Amino acid sequence: MTVSVLSAALAGIDAALITVETRICPGLGYNIVGLAGEAVRESLYRVESAVSTVDLQMPRQKMLVSLAPAGLRKDGAFFDLPIALGILAASGQLDPERLSGYLFTGELSLNGKLRPVRGALSMAIEAQKMGCKGMIVPGSNAQEAAVVKNLKVYGFDELAGVLAFLNGGTVEPTEVKELISPQPALYAADMADVKGQAEVKRVLEIMAAGGHNGLLSGPPGSGKSMLAARLPGILPPLTLAEALETTQVHSVAGLLDQTGLLLQRPFRAPHHTASDIAMVGGGSVPMPGEISLAHHGVLFLDELPEFKRRVLEVLRQPLEERKILISRANFSASFPANFVLLAAMNPCPCGYFGHPSRKCTCTFAAIHRYRHRISGPLLDRIDLQVNVLPADLSDGQVLESSAVIRARVVAARQRQQQRLSSVACNALLNTAMVKEFCKLDAQSNALLQAAMVQHKLSARSYERILKVARTIADLAGSAAILLPHLAEAIGLRQLAG
Incomplete structure (x- = not known):
């Protein structure tokens, strides 16, 4: 019997959906395939110890765990929890239907506790994109993952709690305490x-x-x-x-x-x-x-x-x-x-x-x-x-x-x-935007051309001076870049000495 459990791996700051497939067949030995790193291959030792703490058993048969897609490298201990659940479901100790629609991530300790993982927010974003009905994470990651809208996030501190939930237990999804503060938090330095x-x-x-x-x-x-x-x-x-x-x-x-x-x-x-x-x-x-x-x-x-x-x-x-x-x-x-x-x-x-x-x-x-x-x-x-x-x-x-x-x-x-x-601010203006939003009158243009020759400035400096002048005009509430704005921008471009 083959059981599939959804999980995720990190790729930069984004996450990629990973399907953890588990199959138990005649023979002996544990094998993990799918370009798994050392921490992933070691997960079976952590899983075996954690499963023993909830009065369940690792099957004494050949177990094959495949992490798909096989061409994407997987590193870290994100897959401990989905591997454990896949093994329990494949061996008949957990109903496989209970795993459907959820994305699982979490590192297991030897005593069955769930340790936090990196990138839970990125995984939650990916789970929401893929239409998962929920996500199960370590309790320490619950608030982080729960900021994603339209995704129910359940946080647990140990494997036993996850199994109780999957077996019909009632647990309320994590609620976000605060999405974003309406005012910036006070900084100590003023x-x-x-x-x-x-x-x-x-x-x-x-x-x-x-x-x-x-x-x-x-x-x-x-x-x-x-x-x-x-x-x-x-x-x-x-x-x-x-x-x-x-x-x-x-x-x-x-x-x-x-x-x-x-x-x-x-x-x-x-x-x-x-x-x-x-x-x-x-x-x-x-x-x-x-x-x-x-x-x-x-x-x-x-x-x-x-x-x-x-x-x-x-x-x-x-x-x-x-x-x-x-x-x-x-x-x-x-x-x-x-x-x-x-x-x-x-x-x-x-x-x-x-x-x-x-x-x-x-x-x-x-x-x-x-x-x-x-x-x-x-x-x-x-x-x-x-x-x-x-x-x-x-x-x-x-x-x-x-x-x-x-x-x-x-x-x-x-x-x-x-x-x-x-774009969010003047520093990010591209060349076309600079031409459109940083126009100069004849007097200002003459001043800038003279500064370019006198200080031997580059084309990049030319654009950056215009961007700074546009910001100075914005601070002054001016719709156009005036001569004083440009003069200040030029004066702040070169170190003395």
């Missing part, structure tokens, strides 16, 4: 805590409003890291679609440390010793890297020149395409990477070049070598580049909170959404 630095705060506001990349260059102690930590607090709230994607990435990476959706935009700050694989993702079983974990959030690279050149260069393509494709000999995986890049650096090795009161001890050759650790093509992809000087702590200016700045950012994003249909 802009009102930072005195001075009005120009840098303005740059961060433009970054948040248009989704642009930025670079802060300044001496130690000028507040670069402090300001960077406050950028997530002025970004607009996550939409439901963005929250789903962000949660998917973190779930696949096994980093989801809460139930339900992620409600805050991620802020990733890898150390400068990070490898290129840690940054973009990969491994024998492809996992998301830092750029994907920062999806719909901020990737902060402090001490930018200290990162290995190879690590920085792998950022160039994701910054353009907003995704990363990891290819291996037999398969490939695509991960999203739509993030805001914020980098910080010292102006020289000692850190005090251009400081108003401290003398720089570096030679010009040392400064040149230090700055050229960052390639021109990477700098060309950074829209806003500003010098940060030590703050004047006696400055009596009124300090705005993150909430006040965020309100202006949200208003600017709403203007962009009313104007655009296929």
Whole structure:
């Protein structure tokens, strides 16, 4: 007798439907086929121990478990539960009809407990697409999977509970506590805590409003890291679609440390010793890297020149395409990477070049070598580049909170959404959109042409300046890009020195 049980495997941040077929026939031995990884092949040992805890028995006959489609690689312990149920149904200890229409996933411990798995949200999305009537997951994954509409999700902490439910027990499906917060959750770091630095705060506001990349260059102690930590607090709230994607990435990476959706935009700050694989993702079983974990959030690279050149260069393509494709000999995986890049650096090795009161001890050759650790093509992809000087702590200016700045950012994003249909913010405009929505009058066009010649800017820089100018106009509530908007965008493009 052959029994089929539905499960799922991960492919990037998406899930693919897997049919676990179990057949018991004369002979001895356990076999799993279908391009199964080591963790999958070991599942029979966990299944045998778990089944013994519910007073049932593994059949002492030849068992063949096939994971279809056979050409898709399967890794991880997702299939412990469906394999156990398939064996019990094939051996006559469970009614096979009870398994119909459900998707099962879960890792079994030796004592029959169900352990959480990665990617439960992606599997739930796939189950809903395939028309499954329900999904059975470990209890720790229930809230995560239950955010998918029109899918009943049942969470259990042990195999015994699953069997009781399948044998006619009554269990209510998991209810989602909260889909998405109407207001962004409060961040601990607030802009009102930072005195001075009005120009840098303005740059961060433009970054948040248009989704642009930025670079802060300044001496130690000028507040670069402090300001960077406050950028997530002025970004607009996550939409439901963005929250789903962000949660998917973190779930696949096994980093989801809460139930339900992620409600805050991620802020990733890898150390400068990070490898290129840690940054973009990969491994024998492809996992998301830092750029994907920062999806719909901020990737902060402090001490930018200290990162290995190879690590920085792998950022160039994701910054353009907003995704990363990891290819291996037999398969490939695509991960999203739509993030805001914020980098910080010292102006020289000692850190005090251009400081108003401290003398720089570096030679010009040392400064040149230090700055050229960052390639021109990477700098060309950074829209806003500003010098940060030590703050004047006696400055009596009124300090705005993150909430006040965020309100202006949200208003600017709403203007962009009313104007655009296929992209979320100005930074994502393609060439055709730039021509349509970033038109200049004759005086502004002459200024931009002069800046292109004077600063020897590339065609990419030309478009990025226009995008930033469009964002500045949106913050000002202007339907057209005016000369002051363009002048500010040009002034924020080049580092001094």
